[in-house]
Amino acid sequence: MVAKAGNRNAGMNFSGSMRSFWKKNGEDILLPLVGIVGFLVIWQFLSMVGLTKLPPPSSLLTDKNTRELLFYPFLDRGGLDKGLFWQTLESLKRVALGYSAAAIVGIGVGILVGTQPKVNKALDPLFQFLRMIAPLAWVPITLIALPNVQTAAIFVIFITAVWPILINTTVGVQQIPQDYKNVARVLQISPRKYFFKILIPSALPYIFTGLRIAIGLAWLAIIAAEIVMSGVVGIGFFIWSAYQNNYVSEVILAVIYIGAVGLLLDRLMAFLQRKILPPDMQG
Amino acid sequence: MTAFVTVDQVDKVFPLPGGNEYIALSGINLEVKQGEFISLIGHSGCGKSTLLNMIAGLDMPTDGIVLLDGQHVKRPGPDKMVVFQNYSLLPWMSVRENIALAVDEVMSGVPRSERDQIVQHHIEMVGLQPHADKPPAMLSGGQKQRVAIARALAIRPKLLLLDEPFGALDALTRGNLQEQLMQICEENHVTSVMVTHDVDEALLLSDRVVMLTNGPGSKIGQVMEVNLPRPRKRLEVVNHPSYYSMRSEIIYFLNQQKRIKQLRARKKSAIARHGLEKINLEIGFVPLTACAPLAVAKEKGFFAHHGLEEVNLVRESSWRGIQDGIAGGYLDAAQMPAGMPVWLTIGGMDNKPLPVVSALTLTRNGNAITLDKNFYNQGIHTLNDLKRMLLETSDRQHTFGMVHPASMHNLLLRYWLAAGGIHPDKDVTLTTIPPAQMIANLKAGNIDGFCVGEPWNVRAAVEEIGYTIATDLEIFPGHPGKVLGVREDWAITYPNTHIALVKALLEACRYCMDEANHEEIREILSRREYLSTDLAYIHLGDPNPLVCDIHPSPKEYAHHLFYGQGVNRPSRTEHLWMMTQMARWGDTPFPRNWVEILERVCRVSVFSIAARELGLSDLTYSRGAIQLFDGVTFNTDDPIAYLNSLEIKHDIYMAEVALDTPLPRAS
Numbered sequence: 001m002v003a004k005a006g007n008r009n010a011g012m013n014f015s016g017s018m019r020s021f022w023k024k025n026g027e028d029i030l031l032p033l034v035g036i037v038g039f040l041v042i043w044q045f046l047s048m049v050g051l052t053k054l055p056p057p058s059s060l061l062t063d064k065n066t067r068e069l070l071f072y073p074f075l076d077r078g079g080l081d082k083g084l085f086w087q088t089l090e091s092l093k094r095v096a097l098g099y100s101a102a103a104i105v106g107i108g109v110g111i112l113v114g115t116q117p118k119v120n121k122a123l124d125p126l127f128q129f130l131r132m133i134a135p136l137a138w139v140p141i142t143l144i145a146l147p148n149v150q151t152a153a154i155f156v157i158f159i160t161a162v163w164p165i166l167i168n169t170t171v172g173v174q175q176i177p178q179d180y181k182n183v184a185r186v187l188q189i190s191p192r193k194y195f196f197k198i199l200i201p202s203a204l205p206y207i208f209t210g211l212r213i214a215i216g217l218a219w220l221a222i223i224a225a226e227i228v229m230s231g232v233v234g235i236g237f238f239i240w241s242a243y244q245n246n247y248v249s250e251v252i253l254a255v256i257y258i259g260a261v262g263l264l265l266d267r268l269m270a271f272l273q274r275k276i277l278p279p280d281m282q283g
Numbered sequence: 284m285t286a287f288v289t290v291d292q293v294d295k296v297f298p299l300p301g302g303n304e305y306i307a308l309s310g311i312n313l314e315v316k317q318g319e320f321i322s323l324i325g326h327s328g329c330g331k332s333t334l335l336n337m338i339a340g341l342d343m344p345t346d347g348i349v350l351l352d353g354q355h356v357k358r359p360g361p362d363k364m365v366v367f368q369n370y371s372l373l374p375w376m377s378v379r380e381n382i383a384l385a386v387d388e389v390m391s392g393v394p395r396s397e398r399d400q401i402v403q404h405h406i407e408m409v410g411l412q413p414h415a416d417k418p419p420a421m422l423s424g425g426q427k428q429r430v431a432i433a434r435a436l437a438i439r440p441k442l443l444l445l446d447e448p449f450g451a452l453d454a455l456t457r458g459n460l461q462e463q464l465m466q467i468c469e470e471n472h473v474t475s476v477m478v479t480h481d482v483d484e485a486l487l488l489s490d491r492v493v494m495l496t497n498g499p500g501s502k503i504g505q506v507m508e509v510n511l512p513r514p515r516k517r518l519e520v521v522n523h524p525s526y527y528s529m530r531s532e533i534i535y536f537l538n539q540q541k542r543i544k545q546l547r548a549r550k551k552s553a554i555a556r557h558g559l560e561k562i563n564l565e566i567g568f569v570p571l572t573a574c575a576p577l578a579v580a581k582e583k584g585f586f587a588h589h590g591l592e593e594v595n596l597v598r599e600s601s602w603r604g605i606q607d608g609i610a611g612g613y614l615d616a617a618q619m620p621a622g623m624p625v626w627l628t629i630g631g632m633d634n635k636p637l638p639v640v641s642a643l644t645l646t647r648n649g650n651a652i653t654l655d656k657n658f659y660n661q662g663i664h665t666l667n668d669l670k671r672m673l674l675e676t677s678d679r680q681h682t683f684g685m686v687h688p689a690s691m692h693n694l695l696l697r698y699w700l701a702a703g704g705i706h707p708d709k710d711v712t713l714t715t716i717p718p719a720q721m722i723a724n725l726k727a728g729n730i731d732g733f734c735v736g737e738p739w740n741v742r743a744a745v746e747e748i749g750y751t752i753a754t755d756l757e758i759f760p761g762h763p764g765k766v767l768g769v770r771e772d773w774a775i776t777y778p779n780t781h782i783a784l785v786k787a788l789l790e791a792c793r794y795c796m797d798e799a800n801h802e803e804i805r806e807i808l809s810r811r812e813y814l815s816t817d818l819a820y821i822h823l824g825d826p827n828p829l830v831c832d833i834h835p836s837p838k839e840y841a842h843h844l845f846y847g848q849g850v851n852r853p854s855r856t857e858h859l860w861m862m863t864q865m866a867r868w869g870d871t872p873f874p875r876n877w878v879e880i881l882e883r884v885c886r887v888s889v890f891s892i893a894a895r896e897l898g899l900s901d902l903t904y905s906r907g908a909i910q911l912f913d914g915v916t917f918n919t920d921d922p923i924a925y926l927n928s929l930e931i932k933h934d935i936y937m938a939e940v941a942l943d944t945p946l947p948r949a950s
Contacts (some may be wrong), residue, residue, distance in 0.1 A: 179371035182341055185359045187438070188390050197384060201375040 006232070013075075059249040066249040080233055082239070084257055091222050091234040092261070098157025099218045106162045106214070107207060110169025111199070120170065132162035137220035141229045149229045153222065160221035161214040171207025173199060204277060212269040219262045235261075284316035288338060288442060288625055293347035295333050297386075307333050309500040311347070313493060315442075320468060320475045322485035324533065325495030326540055331478045332446055332494075337477060339365050339444050351442060355770075361389040364440035368447040370427040372419040374432075379406065379415045382434045389438040405433040408467065425456035436467060443468070445477040449484065458517050461487055469514060482533045486511070487520055492533060497540045505536055524682055527729050528714050538600075539607060546613040553777070557590035560777040564784070567597045567605045567617035570814045571718055572737040572821055573646040573765045575804050576845060577618055578813050580791035589787040591780070598812065599715035599739070602687035609770060610637055615777075617783060618645060618797040619768035620690030622861040624884045627768075629940045631689055631871050636940050638771035641858075642889035643785045644851050645792060647844035648756070650692055651740040652699060653749040654732035655725060666703035666753070673710055683707075683714040683725060684733035694864040695732035695758050701931040703914040707868065708933070725749050736764065737843070738820035745820065759911050762843060763857050771883065778889075785893040795823070795845035852890050855881045856919050860909050863922045869933030873926065874940040883942065 040057045047056035060066050068075075075083035113120045138159050142152040180202055184194050226236025235254055242250040290313040297305045307330040315321050323331040336342035340359040349356040351363060359365075372381050382402045390398055406415050419427050428448060435443055448464070449457040452515055465488055468475055479485050485492045490508050496504040511523050520526055548564070553561035564586075568574040577596055580586050586594040597614060599605050606623065608614035610632060618881035623639070630636040654663065663669050673681060687695040697707040707713055711731075716724055721733045726748050733739075743749030755762055769787060774781045794800055805821045808814050814821060823843055844850050858881055866873035874880050894900055909917040918925050926935050 128745070177371075179367055179369060180363065180373065183371050183373070185341065185387050186363075186365050187361055188341065188359075189384075189388050193388065196718065197376075199375065201373070204375075 008221065055252070057252070060253055063247075063249040064280045065247060066253055067086045069250060069253060076267025080231075080237075082233060084238070084254065087233060087235045087254075088257055088261055090232070091236060094153050094234065095218050095222050097275055098154040098222075099161050099215060101154070101158045102161035102214060102218070103165055103211060105158075106165025106210065107169050110166045110207075110210075111173055111203070112172040113166070114203070115199075119219070127163065127166065130159075131167070135160040135217075136224050136228065139225060143229070149232055153225045153229055153232065153234075156225040157218045157221050161218040164213040164217065165210040168206045168210025168213070169203060172203030172210075174227065175206065175248075208273040209267070212266065212273065215265045215269050216262060219258075219265055223258060240250045287317040287319075287352060288313075288315035288476070289350040289437065290334070290338065291315075291348050291350065293334070293337060293344040293349065294343070295330065295337065296345040305498075305515075306500045307498055309501075310502055313503065315474060315476060318472045318474055319490045320488055321477070322331065322489040322492045323476065323478045323495060324480065324492055324537070325501065326483050326497055326537065327480070329495045329498050329540075330501040330805055331495050333476050335365075335444050335446055335476060338442070339363050341365070361385070361438050362440055363442040363444060364435040364438060366428075366431050366435045366443065366445045366448050368450055370419070370424075370431045372427055372430055374419055377416045377418055378411060378422070378430050379418075381430060382406065382437050383421070385434050385438050391845060401437055405437040408436070409433045409463065425452050425460060428452065428460060432460075432464060432467070436471065436473070441474065443473045443475040445475060447478050447480065450480070457484070462517055464488065465515065482530055482537075483534065485509075486526065486529055487515060487517055494533065494536045497544050504540070507532060524680060524729065525714070526714070527724065527727075528716065531717070531720070535603060537552050537599065542604075543613065554593065556592065559590050559780045559783055561615070561780045562591050563593035563595075564615040564780070565595050565597050565608075565613065566589060567599050567608045567614040569599055569602060569605065569618065569718060570816075571649075571739075571765075572808065572814070572823065572843060573649050574813065575795045575808060575823065575843070576619055576645050576788050576791040578807050579794050579800075579804060580787050582807050583791065583794060584880070585787040585791045585794070588783075588790075591783055591784040591787060596812070602690060602721060603715075603717075604634060606687070606689075609639060609768065612770070615773060616767060616769040618765050620687055620692070621763035621766050621857070622689035622691060622694060622811055622865065623687070624766065624768045625858050625862050625880065626689030626865060626871060628771075628880055628884050628942070629865075629871050629874050631865070635886040636942055638883055638942055640771050640774050640886045640889075641766045641768050641853050642763075642774075642781065642886035642893070643788055644763045644853055645767055645788065645845070647761050647850055649764050649843040650695060650734060650736050650762075651751045651754040652696060652732065652734045652758075653721075653725070653740045653743045654752050655730075656748050656750060658731070658752075659750045664752070666699065669752070670703050670705055677853075680712060682712045682714055682730045684721050684730040684735070685713055686718050686721075686735055687715060688870050689861075689865065691762055691764060691861075692734040692736065694861060695755065695762065697868055698864065698911065699734075699753060699758050701929075702911075704931070706931050717780075722746070722748070737822065738814065738816060741822060742816075742820045757912055759909070761849075763854070765844070766853070774886065774889070781886075781889055782893050782896070783890055786897055787850060789846075789893055789897060789899070792846040792851055795843075796847060796878055831941075852894075853885045853887055855885045855887075856909060857919075858885055859919055860917050863917075863926055866935050867926060867929060867932045869935070872936045872938035872940070873923070876939055877922065880940060880942070 043054075044056040044058060046052050047054055055063070059069055069084055073083040073085035076086060096105070098129040113123060135156050138156050139152070143149070146155055147150045176199065179197050184198055189198070222234070223236040223239070226232060227237045227240040230237060235257060239251050239254045242248075242254065290311050293308060293311040294306070295308040297307055299305050313321075323334060325331050333342060337344050338351075338356065340349075340356045340363065343357070347817045353604070356363070373384070376384065379402060382405060383398070386398050386402050390401070393401075406412055409432060411426060411429060414422055414426060419430065421664060422430065432448070449460055450804055452460065453680060461484060467473070477485075477488065486509055492509060493503055494505045494507070495501045507529060509529060511520050511526065535536045556561045556562045566577060568577050581594060581596055586592075597608065599608065602623070605614070605617045605619060606627065609617055609619075609627070619641070621644070624641040626632070627639040639911045654669070658669070658672065661672065663672055683696060685696055687693065694711065696713070700707045700711065705711060714730065716730070716733070718735050718739055721730075721735050721739050722743055725733065725743060732749070732752075740749075740751050744751060767785065769781060793805060801823045805818055808821050809816060809818045859877065862871075862877060862880070863873065865871045891900075908919070911917075923937075926932070
């Protein structure tokens with residue numbers, strides 16, 4: 001009896017909570033949907049009337065090759081002929097390597113520059129100069145300077161991602177409130193403890209901002225780098241070869257992948273930031 | 284024992300962009316004893332936090348040194364722990380971790396378990412057990428500050444430095460924390476220096492309050508001992524008899540700093556015109572009925588008529604303000620209590636003789652002694668009744684208010700008490716309170732009575748909180764009330780201006796004496812810029828119809844005398860009488876060179892020239908010897924014999940008062 005009644009109640013509660021959930025978040029879900037669908041409808045219309053040569057969004061399903069790619073992302077026929085999942089994964093691996101290097105170097109040098117005003121003076125112009133160079137401009141130099149295409153691609157990621165991390169870390173360290181420094185001075189805290197207990201936690205919000213900007217840039221850069229560096233497995237080169245073969249709807253599908261992965265990466269960083277930073281330090 | 288903390292001749296200069304310098308502090312000397320609690324108080328930007336930081340070693344003095352326990356302070360350290368204004372807790376650590384960070388670092392030699400115990404003990408001490416593992420972001424401002432205090436005390440500092448620790452807290456939290464801090468400091472015998480801008484906080488917590496003047500180049504303006512008994516309770520200290528006077532002393536100091544800043548900004552160089560050396564004058568007055576001649580001279584154009592076209596009357600709330608204004612040189616002239624010129628000249632102020640001259644007596648009479656209404660109900664109607672009551676209640680401290688040590692009120696009150704066999708320092712306590720605050724103090728029960736100029740006696744009677752027990756007719760009829768005072772160097776630099784000033788005021792005095800003008804003068808005085816009080820309290824004549832119904836035998840009120848034979852001409856006899864009275868009560872020495880002093884203070888010649896130029900040369904001094912109500916005649920030929928003949932008095936000491944040769948002021 002009791003159990004039954006409980007169940008019924010639970011059922012009612014479930015539908016009730018669904019309703020209240022919908023009431024609260026309905027607009028947040030509905031409006032973006034309306035935007036996306038509207039955008040797709042207009043695109044479809046423009047393609048069908050022939051205003052643009054771009055295939056309509058429906059071509060993702062109507063085009064045989066694309067449909068195959070869409071439904072079988074894990075396909076692996078060896079060589080460069082792999083499903084989009086594997087292509088993306090290869091690109092992500094490169095990003096992971098380049099980005100990790102950028103994070104280590106960026107945070108390390110950033111702390112050094114932030115704590116040593118003289119080093120800052122010496123290096124700041126160089127950094128400002130280097131960070132203005134677009135990722136693609138690095139490609140020829142790296143291809144000449146480095147032994148193979150793999151390392152060159154990773155280096156391009158690194159050099160793109162390192163600046164926002166470095167500069168934000170520098171600012172974060174420079175902006176450590178005088179109060180915290182005074183506490184450390186009064187307590188005569190050892191340098192090691194100061195570094196881990198005060199410097200890093202205090203600069204962390206800035207470092208995270210840098211990391212979050214950098215992940216977006218790194219993802220942008222890998223596509224650009226792969227397009228230029230032919231003969232590697234990766235979503236960038238996939239787009240390039242699809243374009244060469246005039247598989248335009250495949251390009252569109254790859255672009256959707258890129259956008260989605262970029263979004264996921266940014267969300268991931270935001271999630272980490274929320275998890276790691278104490279509540280009152282989240283800008 | 285020598286001082287625990289010594290700040291020796293410390294200067295602090297900050298370089299400014301553009302190569303200039305800002306002198307924040309100059310010549311700071313301070314000694315703090317072991318276990319003492321010191322407050323630094325001053326306006327924003329006076330450098331009090333800078334001074335604290337230099338004691339902490341967070342900042343280095345440009346010149347001079349700071350010693351802690353004999354050691355030169357060169358860098359910060361845990362022995363001089365700071366509680367910062369904005370708590371400075373690390374937000375990524377819990378309350379416990381914040382305290383532990385300090386304890387672990389400073390007491391690294393102590394075993395882990397003992398350190399944990401210290402942390403726990405201090406969390407408990409500030410009552411934060413329920414919050415020990417929360418991050419600071421989840422605490423209220425007061426709780427955060429408690430953590431900061433716990434962190435500071437946990438490492439057992441020799442010296443605790445607090446930088447406006449309660450500035451950001453609401454009143455209730457602040458009060459509770461103040462008491463907690465006080466208790467902790469007392470229990471642990473912590474030596475503390477606190478920066479604050481809260482007068483009550485400073486008084487509650489401190490053994491001494493150090494007041495800093497305004498920058499640039501701030502100095503220690505005054506140091507006040509707070510002798511309230513410990514342990515102190517926030518709600519009880521305010522009832523201590525000296526609390527109010529200490530509080531008003533600090534507030535006076537702070538207000539004065541603000542005023543000096545304004546006056547410095549306004550200070551103009553002398554404008555010469557119409558053959559006068561300076562026609563732009565700042566003249567100080569205290570809002571009393573007796574300021575009528577100044578108000579009238581300004582409002583009825585007597586100043587302008589005599590060429591003084593830009594006179595600014597500066598309203599001071601106390602005689603202390605007049606004294607500092609004249610000493611500081613930012614007042615050209617002032618209405619002064621009759622005794623003040625002599626008092627300043629013989630070094631009444633900080634034992635530094637400051638020659639001040641008087642060439643005009645502005646008013647006579649207008650004072651009275653008021654007692655608390657309760658005494659009236661106890662049947663105290665005469666001086667003898669009062670003495671009987673004091674004898675009966677010798678266990679209680681009776682306090683009377685007067686306005687300034689050099690004022691006639693002080694001298695009259697003391698003379699009156701002494702004539703009745705009451706020693707004004709041993710049998711009762713006299714305290715200095717600005718005239719306008721007498722009523723409030725009487726109402727609050729801080730004082731049992733006062734001697735002050737009108738309108739405050741009438742007002743006490745009308746409001747039925749006090750009654751007049753004696754008027755000046757019964758003590759010293761026709762005594763000098765207020766005089767015109769200027770610095771001697773001012774008088775020498777601007778001789779013609781001085782004469783013009785005396786002329787304008789003398790005419791104003793004559794105007795005040797004419798009863799036909801009284802209604803108009805009362806109206807002028809009641810205005811905001813003068814007394815700013817109800818017309819009903821202002822009487823130039825006899826207020827009896829208003830007050831007699833509460834008195835058994837209507838007291839005859841003395842009319843203010845503004846003008847007439849023997850009223851305005853400065854009198855050496857009277858100044859000598861006041862000089863003897865001040866010496867009698869040990870306030871000043873009796874100068875061996877009293878004849879010279881009288882000659883210097885009493886500028887009869889200036890008065891004579893002014894009177895002659897006004898065609899009033901028949902105004903002479905026609906008073907005879909001074910005889911007071913007790914029948915004692917004052918002998919001007921031998922003041923020392925007179926002093927010796929008095930029964931109730933202090934130990935009188937004689938001294939040669941060396942005065943500089945008068946020189947014109949460099950302009």
